[in-house]
Structure formats: structure tokens, C-alpha cells
Amino acid sequence: MNIEQVEKEIVSAIKGLADVLKVKTEEIRVLDAAKLATDSIFNPTFANLTEESQRAAREVLSTMLIDSYRHNFKLTRDEILELGHRVRKAFVTLESEEPKPEMCGSGSVGLCSTDK
Numbered sequence: 280m281n282i283e284q285v286e287k288e289i290v291s292a293i294k295g296l297a298d299v300l301k302v303k304t305e306e307i308r309v310l311d312a313a314k315l316a317t318d319s320i321f322n323p324t325f326a327n328l329t330e331e332s333q334r335a336a337r338e339v340l341s342t343m344l345i346d347s348y349r350h351n352f353k354l355t356r357d358e359i360l361e362l363g364h365r366v367r368k369a370f371v372t373l374e375s376e377e378p379k380p381e382m383c384g385s386g387s388v389g390l391c392s393t394d395k
Contacts, residue, residue, distance in 0.1 A: 300349070307344050307354065325367050328374055336370040 280288075328336065343362050348354045 300352075303348060303352075304345060307341075307348050324371050328370055332370050332374055336366050339370075340366045 325333065325336070340363055343366065344354060344359060347358065347362065
């Protein structure tokens with residue numbers, strides 16, 4: 280095999296991998312993240328979120344699933360459920376918690392001013 284043949288084989292293999300990645304990415308995109316989130320045993324309060332938060336949580340979960348697949352080239356059901364749990368918990372926390380005092384740069388506790 281000469282160098283041109285090797286290059287052609289490599290290009291062909293890379294195109295094949297790109298096609299597989301495209302198909303798998305689309306499969307994940309079609310994945311019903313909302314159903315996974317609401318069906319999860321970890322997720323009893325997702326329905327209590329506002330519609331806007333539910334929509335945002337679905338978008339975040341979808342992006343995380345796609346990024347996770349692209350990084351690892353695999354995605355197990357347990358990983359999907361865990362990501363769904365984390366996203367749901369974060370959005371429930373955002374909606375339910377009162378703003379907490381933060382440590383300001385000067386070391387004082389309170390609501391930090393961004394105006395300086």
C-alpha cells in the first residue's frame with residue numbers, strides 16, 4: 280500500500296466516523312429528555328417547576344447529554360438519569376431558594392454590589 284492509498288483509507292474512515300457521530304448526535308437530540316426527567320425516581324418535583332424552568336431544564340439536559348456523548352462516545356441509561364437528576368435538582372434549588380448573602384471582596388458578608 281502506498282501513501283496515497285493510506286490517505287484515502289484514512290479519509291474514508293474519518294468520514295465514516297463523522298457519519299456515525301452525526302447519526303448518534305441526532306438520536307440523542309431526539310431523545311425525550313422531558314420524559315426521562317419526569318419518569319426518573321430521583322425526580323419527584325420536576326412538575327412543580329414553572330413551565331419556563333421546565334423548558335430551560337430540558338434544554339440544559341439536552342445540551343449536557345449531547346456534550347457527554349461527544350466527549351465519551353457512549354451514554355448509559357444511568358448516566359442519563361444522573362444528569363437528569365442533577366439538572367432537576369439545580370432548577371428546583373434555583374426556584375425555591377431565597378437569595379443568600381455572599382462573601383464580598385472586602386470580606387464583609389452581605390449582598391455584594393456590582394457597582395464600583
